Amino acid sequence: MQLVVARIGRAHGIKGEVTVEVRTDEPELRLAPGAVLATDPAATGPLTIETGRVHSGRLLLRFEGIRDRTAAEALRNTLLIAEIDPDELPEEEDEYYDHQLMDLDVVTVDGIEVGRITEISHLPSQDLFIVERPDGSEVMIPFVEAIVTEIDLEEQRAVIAPPPGLIDDNAEIASSRDAEAEG
Numbered sequence: 001m002q003l004v005v006a007r008i009g010r011a012h013g014i015k016g017e018v019t020v021e022v023r024t025d026e027p028e029l030r031l032a033p034g035a036v037l038a039t040d041p042a043a044t045g046p047l048t049i050e051t052g053r054v055h056s057g058r059l060l061l062r063f064e065g066i067r068d069r070t071a072a073e074a075l076r077n078t079l080l081i082a083e084i085d086p087d088e089l090p091e092e093e094d095e096y097y098d099h100q101l102m103d104l105d106v107v108t109v110d111g112i113e114v115g116r117i118t119e120i121s122h123l124p125s126q127d128l129f130i131v132e133r134p135d136g137s138e139v140m141i142p143f144v145e146a147i148v149t150e151i152d153l154e155e156q157r158a159v160i161a162p163p164p165g166l167i168d169d170n171a172e173i174a175s176s177r178d179a180e181a182e183g
Contacts, residue, residue, distance in 0.1 A: 001099060002038065005030040006059075006080040011072035017051075017060045018072045020080070023122065025095055027059065030082045040079040047080065096151060105157040106131050106141065109149060114167055115139065117158065129158070139167050 005027075009019035024030045031052055039045030048064040066072055084097075098120045106114040106129065119130035120143070127143040141147060141160060150159040160167075 001084055002081045003030075003084050003097065003099075004040075004079050005037070005082045008061075008075045008078045008080065010076060011069045012055070012060050014069045015062070016066040016068055016072045017062045018066075018075055019058050020061055022059055024082075031059065031061065031080075035082070038081040038083065040081060044075055044078045047075075047078075094151075096153075100153060101129070101151070101158070103156070104151070104153075107157055107159055108167075109159055109161045114141075114160065114162075141166065 003024070005024040006020040006022050009021055011017070012019055020031070022031070031049060033049050033051055035049045037045065037047050037049070039047060047066075049061055050064045051062045053060050063075075066075070101117055101120060104117045106117060108114060113134065115131040115133040115138075117129045118132045118138075121128040121130060121140075129141040129143055129148075131139050131141055133139060141162070147160055147162060147166070148158055149161050152159070
């Protein structure tokens, strides 16, 4: 099974290093020297990591055969893909790989069926489940502990406690002006 672990950014310096946008919780495992990674587009790879270091809070990698800024810049926006065992689990108990969450049934804590996860969107602030409802419409559910209360891989379901308005039209509008008008 393939897992996107990083996206190559701009070249750094003149000796072939590149910045990378890390997309894995295990960079020390997936992006270690000696790791051979597939790429998207496939024509740019496979790439073997020669060295890695952190500089000013950013991970910098150098790949075998990439020796100058021009070659490094040609890799920009390439996705780095690791081959993983589908049965492998993340190190932390409450962490999941995307493939484990895909197609899970989503139900509320009251047992009401919401739909099934068809996509996971990784945003800078949080991850979102894209859930297809039985009627074909979609709803986005933030993958945060306050809303997604349980992931049960054995039962193939995600249990949510949605705030009003997230999956229905019953949003509660509350403002300080309303409280003042009542008082």
